[in-house]
Amino acid sequence: MQRLDPLYPTCPIRNVIDRMSDKWSLLILSTLNQNGIMRYKELNSAIPDISQKMLSSTLKRLEADKLINRKMYPEIPPRVEYSLTNTGQKLMPAVGMMVDWALEYFDEITK
Amino acid sequence: MQRLDPLYPTCPIRNVIDRMSDKWSLLILSTLNQNGIMRYKELNSAIPDISQKMLSSTLKRLEADKLINRKMYPEIPPRVEYSLTNTGQKLMPAVGMMVDWALEYFDEITK
DNA sequence: CGGGATCCTCGTTGATACTG
DNA sequence: CAGTATCAACGAGGATCCCG
Numbered sequence: 001m002q003r004l005d006p007l008y009p010t011c012p013i014r015n016v017i018d019r020m021s022d023k024w025s026l027l028i029l030s031t032l033n034q035n036g037i038m039r040y041k042e043l044n045s046a047i048p049d050i051s052q053k054m055l056s057s058t059l060k061r062l063e064a065d066k067l068i069n070r071k072m073y074p075e076i077p078p079r080v081e082y083s084l085t086n087t088g089q090k091l092m093p094a095v096g097m098m099v100d101w102a103l104e105y106f107d108e109i110t111k
Numbered sequence: 112m113q114r115l116d117p118l119y120p121t122c123p124i125r126n127v128i129d130r131m132s133d134k135w136s137l138l139i140l141s142t143l144n145q146n147g148i149m150r151y152k153e154l155n156s157a158i159p160d161i162s163q164k165m166l167s168s169t170l171k172r173l174e175a176d177k178l179i180n181r182k183m184y185p186e187i188p189p190r191v192e193y194s195l196t197n198t199g200q201k202l203m204p205a206v207g208m209m210v211d212w213a214l215e216y217f218d219e220i221t222k
Numbered sequence: 223c224g225g226g227a228t229c230c231t232c233g234t235t236g237a238t239a240c241t242g
Numbered sequence: 243c244a245g246t247a248t249c250a251a252c253g254a255g256g257a258t259c260c261c262g
């Protein structure tokens with residue numbers, strides 16, 4: 001069971017935690033999953049309590065990790081569209097399971 | 112699709128993020144899932160780079176959220192055993208999916 | 223053995239102003 | 243519109259010592 005050993009150099013759980021345990025990544029991914037292609041401002045409207053800085057930097061990180069696509073149109077005013085990559089989409093069923101789990105057990109947890 | 116609206120008061124994604132986006136919770140849960148019942152020191156050995164403070168406080172939080180059981184034996188020296196609750200176990204398939212996803216795509220992500 | 227109590231650091235996050 | 247730049251603050255996390 002070495003692949004799950006927390007000490008194993010590429011421990012997948014630590015990889016997931018390193019990338020997903022920030023405040024906004026999962027929320028952005030799941031928002032994109034619901035709405036498909038979204039512009040910067042649409043994301044900001046869907047998640048009003050995120051700052052521009054955190055939205056920008058989180059999107060940049062997700063793009064660097066190839067979880068989202070960034071398509072920029074050289075227009076004025078500029079238009080940028082974000083969407084999930086295949087890799088990003090493949091993560092969503094797992095996120096969906098956590099959401100379902102939360103829906104089923106959250107009352108019990110907080111009670 | 113209001114149940115997934117990030118603004119919805121009990122937005123399940125935010126609930127998950129609030130509880131699981133720290134540095135150690137998922138790793139502890141998944142370690143307990145692999146090994147079953149574990150004592151404090153066994154957990155600390157399985158995850159050597161966690162500090163005592165963070166191990167204690169994370170275990171306490173997980174217990175308060177009813178994701179793990181804490182069984183204390185009034186002996187000297189004391190013995191305390193931790194294990195997943197049913198609710199905690201029900202979360203593990205979702206974690207397992209994220210692990211599988213990481214195993215399949217991590218190379219691609221970091222390339 | 224299984225923690226608790228302190229003190230401290232450093233990274234994440236936020237607010238605000240500015241720009242191509 | 244879609245960001246960047248800068249500064250400030252807060253709190254998660256770590257190191258160390260102590261205790262029943």
